[in-house]
Amino acid sequence: MADSGTRLHAAIDAISADVARLKAVQTRKRDLKPGDPHGSVLARQAVDIATQLVPKTVAEREIVDDMAGD
16 A cells, blocks of 8 residues: 555656646747747647656556556
8 A cells, every 4th residue: 555655655756847847838828929939839738748748647546446446
């Protein structure tokens, strides 16, 4: 159980870090003027971060399900 708890906390921390990074990118995009070419770079970064979130949230759900005995 302790190992599962450690894995769960690590997954939560990783997801939270990605969400914070995504929020920071979104904030930077909002501050750009329309047509700023840096917006494209930031948009790609946002997609990359969001894409990384999916497997992490799936892994988190699997850990939670295993801990619940499902």
